[in-house]
Amino acid sequence: MTAPLRIGIAGSGFAGKFHHKNLRGLAAVTAGVTSVRPESRAAFGAEFGVPVFDSVEAMLPHVDVLDICTPPSSHAAYIRAAARAGKHVIVEKPFHGFFGSPESHSKEEMLAAVTGELRDIRDTVGSSGVLLGYAENYIYAPSVQRERQILEATKAQILRMTAEESHSGSHSPFYGIWSEQGGGSLIGKGCHPLGGVLYLKRKEGLARRGSPIRPAAVSCRTHAITKLPAFEDRGYLRTTYKDTEDYAFLHVIFDDGTVADITTSELVLGGVYDFIEVFANNHRTRCRIQPVGVVDLYSPDKREFAGMDLMEKISSNEGWIPAYPEFGWSNGQFAEMRDFVDSMLAGRQPECDLALAIDITLAIYAGYASADRKGQEVEVPLL
Ligand SMILES: NC(=O)c1ccc[n+]([C@@H]2O[C@H](COP(=O)([O-])OP(=O)(O)OC[C@H]3O[C@@H](n4cnc5c(N)ncnc54)[C@H](O)[C@@H]3O)[C@@H](O)[C@H]2O)c1
Numbered sequence: 001m002t003a004p005l006r007i008g009i010a011g012s013g014f015a016g017k018f019h020h021k022n023l024r025g026l027a028a029v030t031a032g033v034t035s036v037r038p039e040s041r042a043a044f045g046a047e048f049g050v051p052v053f054d055s056v057e058a059m060l061p062h063v064d065v066l067d068i069c070t071p072p073s074s075h076a077a078y079i080r081a082a083a084r085a086g087k088h089v090i091v092e093k094p095f096h097g098f099f100g101s102p103e104s105h106s107k108e109e110m111l112a113a114v115t116g117e118l119r120d121i122r123d124t125v126g127s128s129g130v131l132l133g134y135a136e137n138y139i140y141a142p143s144v145q146r147e148r149q150i151l152e153a154t155k156a157q158i159l160r161m162t163a164e165e166s167h168s169g170s171h172s173p174f175y176g177i178w179s180e181q182g183g184g185s186l187i188g189k190g191c192h193p194l195g196g197v198l199y200l201k202r203k204e205g206l207a208r209r210g211s212p213i214r215p216a217a218v219s220c221r222t223h224a225i226t227k228l229p230a231f232e233d234r235g236y237l238r239t240t241y242k243d244t245e246d247y248a249f250l251h252v253i254f255d256d257g258t259v260a261d262i263t264t265s266e267l268v269l270g271g272v273y274d275f276i277e278v279f280a281n282n283h284r285t286r287c288r289i290q291p292v293g294v295v296d297l298y299s300p301d302k303r304e305f306a307g308m309d310l311m312e313k314i315s316s317n318e319g320w321i322p323a324y325p326e327f328g329w330s331n332g333q334f335a336e337m338r339d340f341v342d343s344m345l346a347g348r349q350p351e352c353d354l355a356l357a358i359d360i361t362l363a364i365y366a367g368y369a370s371a372d373r374k375g376q377e378v379e380v381p382l383l
Pocket residue numbers: 010011012013014015016034035036037040069070071072074092093094135137172
């Protein structure tokens with residue numbers, strides 16, 4: 001494959017825009033955009049000078065890579081379409097899910113259905129020979145990459161990890177509807193720290209024993225705290241979740257017996273709260289994803305910084321603000337696009353690949369099955 005790599009973006013919303021912006025300076029060009037909404041794809045094309053296509057099918061012949069930035073329920077169909085057309089794939093989180101109603105399907109049924117679909121996606125992508133980059137930005141965060149270097153250099157053993165992604169609630173109107181998102185906080189937010197911890201144990205296994213350490217079993221609890229009759233709403237948290245959890249705790253047991261604990265919720269004020277803490281046999285690391293403490297910005301009055309994007313999910317640009325230097329730097333979103341472009345041009349697997357995307361998804365749905373049984377241990381299927 002020759003540079004520049006021609007990227008076709010499906011979905012012209014928030015993620016589609018930052019994927020396009022993060023291609024700057026790379027050996028790639030946005031060669032097309034599409035979206036179900038004609039006005040949205042036209043606006044993206046006009047703003048960024050990108051050719052607009054009516055559908056993914058119409059765009060595929062003109063690109064080398066399909067970059068899927070659409071809602072989760074459309075990911076699987078687009079992955080299959082790209083693979084069958086011989087095009088590489090970039091796909092946003094969450095990789096895949098179960099999009100039926102939780103009222104008419106048990107979580108056990110969801111786990112079985114998702115497992116079958118993941119097997120089919122793995123076979124389709126595998127037989128097509130294309131590469132798939134799963135856009136889990138935690139894996140590319142500078143702090144997580146520093147931890148990977150330490151694991152590889154010192155052959156450290158991770159004994160336990162704690163990790164979290166939480167904030168005061170997504171703004172997307174589709175968030176909180178199971179049939180749109182495939183679940184609530186666990187899949188929508190928890191997929192990030194879960195991806196990070198599964199990646200680090202995978203890397204540890206490759207460094208120490210020559211094979212990845214995988215998640216073997218999980219125990220999980222999920223709760224809808226803002227739906228409790230006892231919840232006192234002061235108006236700072238989003239509360240409009242239809243049929244999903246707004247809090248989840250996932251305990252992961254790896255195949256070597258070590259553990260990780262993931263907390264995720266929509267119940268945290270004061271900005272995003274995103275980290276992985278590693279407790280190893282020879283070191284301890286706090287990987288801050290956001291905020292990172294590179295810039296402390298002070299504003300005496302919120303009018304000074306009105307409308308400025310300084311840090312995700314803070315409700316006021318007044319007082320001391322732990323601003324990010326630039327959106328996408330500390331959380332890995334710049335670095336993930338570089339790796340996808342470089343690996344696809346070189347014909348090698350990206351750092352965050354299909355195997356990891358599958359393990360993350362299986363651990364999430366094993367978690368939902370466990371939560372249905374009030375935390376009983378559930379095995380993570382092995383495809
Ligand atoms: N990694 C991250 O931090 C991060 C951040 C935000 C969103 N995301 C992920 O990116 C994806 C998109 O989220 P978003 O926030 O950009 O949503 P969005 O609503 O801002 O944009 C979605 C876009 O997809 C289009 N669309 C919807 N269904 C489609 C279909 N079937 N085919 C083609 N286009 C379709 C919409 O018209 C819209 O242009 C989701 O999977 C989300 O979880 C990831």
